[in-house]
Amino acid sequence: MSHALSPAPRFAGKTALVTGAGSGLGRAIALAFAAEGANVxxxxxxxxxxxxxxxxxxxxxGTAAAIAADVSHPEQVRDLVRGTVERFGGLDIAVNNAGVFRGGAPVAELPLADWQSLLDINVTGVLLALQAEVAHMRANGGGAIVNISSNLGAHRRIPGVAGYAASKAAVSALTRAAALDHIADGVRINAVSPGASESSMSLLPGETEADRAVRMKQDSPLGRISSASEVAAAVLYLASDAAASVVGTDLVIDGGSSA
Structure with missing residues (x-):
């Protein structure tokens, strides 16, 4: 009688960097990579x-290390990538998840400070991360990068979140442009655009998780939010060898809300 061998973890021996990993989707993504054998x-x-x-x-x-960094500061992002390489010997995968949400005001009343914060962290932060990550990866055999965008932006708009939507539309466009710029360097770049998911960002002011569940039965064609593990699964797919020919895609995970 023969016994089938258990498949090796998809990311055994690889190192993954996840920004914004202290909670929510970032934490779920980090846990998922670690569960599949990555140093995180x-x-x-x-x-x-x-x-x-x-x-x-x-x-x-699993195996993990923490490095505090503000992605809107170039020197901190460079130190983050350098610290990752020093800790684990390389950088194979990066997930640029760090972001902020500012909403509740129409364009005419959008506070300039909110607008600037959204651009600094959601857009410039992704650019700075891409620059530091690509610089290492193209000099060391390539790698995979997944940016976390949103279904709000390039895919869907709702009133009162113009600044956030504009910042995430920029992430979607930047992802596609960077993917074309650097696939010849051996660096595959894609994005995942979640909708309402298992994250505090999807809660309205004063709303509980139970309230959100009731609202999503009406607002989402699927009738619920996406779980953090469902979003993480999409990220891991794009980072894996199974997606070797997937370049510059923006995978929407929103239960049909932007269909």
Whole structure:
């Protein structure tokens, strides 16, 4: 009698960097990579939540390290990539998930400070991360990058979130442009655009998770939010060898809301 061998973890021996990994989707993505054998560096502005993510990964038998960094500061992003390489010997996969949400005002009343924050973190932060990540990857045999955008922006618009939608539309466009610029360097770049998902960003002001579930039964064709694990699964696919010919795609995960 023969026994089938268990498949090797998809990311065994590889190192993945996940920004915005102190909570929500970023934490779920980091946990998913660790569960599939990757060494994971979790990054964010506040050390305490990052340490919690590292502890969760450790308790599950994975390997992770935390590096505090603000993606809107070029030197901190360069230090983040350098620190990742020093800790684990390389950088094979990067997930640029760090972002902020500012909403609730129409364009005519959009505070300039909110607009600037959205651009600094959601757009410039992704650009700076791409520059540092690509610089290492193209000099070291290539890699895969997944940017986290949103279904709000290039795919869908709703009132009151023009600044956020504009910033995420920029991420979607930047992803496609960067993908064309750097596929010849051996760096595959794609995006995932979640809709309402298992994250605090999808809660309206004062709304509970139970309230959100009721609202989504009406607002989403699927009738619910996407789970964090469903979004993470899409990210891991795009980062994996199974997606070797997927270049410059923007994969929407929103239960049909932007269909």
């Amino acid at each position: 560096v979790v990054a964010g502005r506040r050390p305490a939540p990052l340490d919690e993510t590292v502890a969760l990964i450790g308790r599950s038998g």
